[in-house]
Amino acid sequence: MTALKLAVAGASGRMGRMLIEAIQNADDLTLAGALDTPASPALGIDAGAFLGKAANVVIESDLAKGLASAQLLIDFTRPEGTLKHLEYCAAHGIKMVIGTTGFDQAGKDAIAEAAKKTAILFAPNMSVGVNVTMKLLELAAKSFSHGYDIEIIEAHHRHKVDAPSGTALKMGEVIADALGRKLDDVAVYAREGVTGERDPSSIGFANIRGGDIVGDHTVLFAGIGERIEITHKSSSRVTYAHGSLRAARFLADKQTGLFDMQDVLGLK
Structure with missing residues (x-):
């Protein structure tokens, strides 16, 4: 089975690191990209360095470089950053799992519009x-x-x-x-x-x-x-990370559409 290639936004943050560790420990997933802000001191560092084992993925601020090999981006950042990532992913057919909160109605509308071009799972909580x-x-x-x-x-x-x-x-x-x-x-x-x-x-x-x-x-x-x-x-963000990976697996065979965790869990 070919591993699903994932990228993580906010790679040096608490949630980003939790996601990277979870991906590294999953047999059916692989870390293919890591993004952070242009001001981040983590730029240029291997995304797995904090674990003491190389992921062979360098943290980038440039979307083209950071997402070059990715099939899906997991994003738990801020609305303004997520919307920039959303625009790029929609244009390049990269799927997204969005756990960012704080969107206004215009932001939610932008996500719904992007879902016409690529598959998106948007949920305020991935647990x-x-x-x-x-x-x-x-x-x-x-x-x-x-x-x-x-x-x-x-x-x-x-x-x-x-x-x-x-x-x-x-x-x-x-x-x-x-x-x-x-x-x-x-x-x-x-x-x-x-x-x-x-x-x-x-x-x-x-x-x-x-x-x-x-x-x-x-x-x-x-x-x-x-x-x-x-x-x-x-009691731990690990539940959000594991839920996000479950969401990523759910999107693996989806081409377009807007989904949430209720879809993943079959609760609708």
Whole structure:
């Protein structure tokens, strides 16, 4: 079996290194490219150097060089960087697994348009556990559609730059869809001062940033006389890496189209 040739964006970052290590340990995948920003001190260094074993792939900032041998790019960077990579990949038929969060609607539209030219898997969270949790939330929301207030609480490390997290927003979207609502119409992202009574149709968000929390998400369904909490906690980014490789394998035989982890896990 021919190994699927993968490239990793943000190769010197925490997630990038986790992905590189996971690829190096997979028999059916091979590291074929590594990208980082032009200002990165890691440019020109072997992508596997941090593991103490050469990957024979040099970290590049030039997309043509970094993606010359790649069939698929895994990207967990920032929206502006991902969109540049997206444009190049769409033009050259390189597939993408996108785990970047914080896109505005224009960015999401650009991803959908690029998926007409190449296969893309776009998900705010690549964890298998999180995506199974999404399905549980859909089922719960339908059962708790009346008489229960819905709040989403998320916690992440101090370096995270967007809030609410992409995962929390996706949870909100899943719940709103299950209730026949649009998240934009019912989301409450901040409360301060005299806010009045809670709108029973709203979905509230609360965000915590501190320390080295990898990612905790809890959805609270608060009724009269009972509370139901559905929680997922990540203790390591390795779950995101393994989910991303599963996503890459899913895209191996796809030519075009936009997919998510629900497709990978057969939960739709």
